[in-house]
Amino acid sequence: MVAQVPAKSVLERRSLLRMAATVAAAAFAPRASLAQHHGETAVSLAAQDARREAGRLARRADDLLRAIIADGFEHDVSAVRRFRAEQVWLARDLSLLLNTRVGEDDWLLIVPTREIDLALAMKPMSIRLVPHPDEVEAAVKKPLAQIEPLAGDRAEDVLLTIVLDALGLPRLAGLFEALRLEPNLELALADTAGALKARRYGLTALELERVMRAVVLPGNIAAVSDNFGQEGVYRLYKSLVLRFVPFVGWNFFDALLLATIYYNRDTTTPILR
DSSP, rough: OOOOOHHHHHHHHHHOOOOOHHHHHHHHHHHHHHHOOOHHHHHHHHHHHHHHHHHHHHHHHHHHHHHHHHHHHHHHHHHHHHHHHHHHHHHHHHHHHHHHSSSSGGHHHHHHGHHHHHHHHGGGTTTOSSSSSSHHHHHHHOOOOOOOOTOOOOHHHHHHHEEEHHOOOOOOOHHHHHHHHHHHHHHHHHHHHHHHHHOOOHHHHHHHHHHHHHHHHHHHHHHHHHHHHHHHHHHHHOOOOHHHHHHHSHHHHHHHHHHHHHHHHHHTTHHHH
């Protein structure tokens, strides 16, 4: 049996249908890909823009700490006033940036790599990495702590008391002793006390960061939990969030510690001198 050859009009119609299908597929695929790429790019650009602005604000935190260090040698009262005034605008600007210009799902994209472990440690506790504006206002209006050393306190004890207060934790004997005897923290406190007594305030600031990085080591976080439960750990991390540590590093928080040290010179002399 000989196969019939389709009529010319049928062949032409089939060819036109195949061509139309090919054109439609080619037209649809790039648009879908382009839409997806545009969406990804938009999110990426928004995160990059917010990260760039967070970097500028982090440099302002660096400048604030530098100014407090410089004022401390002869003008510690001025340093305290400077901190109280400038922290307000820095905290508000950070809050505005992170609460309005980048979505919560993208906050981790703004966290610098050196602070990512800290940010991830907070995640299981469902701690909001960015404080609400009302929390920021309450934090910057809170007065600096007034420290009254206990009988027999050394400089390291006073410094740890200041650190605990900044973290929203009372000086409970069990926790205090556990932290004072932890090797990393014990050495960092001793070096900080030495720098402070020598009036080497730049070195003091560096050592305060070392102290804080020791405080958030897993063993010390466990000690906080043992003494205060998960509520204590929450308060500790929340105190760091209020100074935007995951986004700008430790300089803003260390400026708070240094200003508090200056503020307590009358009550802590001669322990810290």
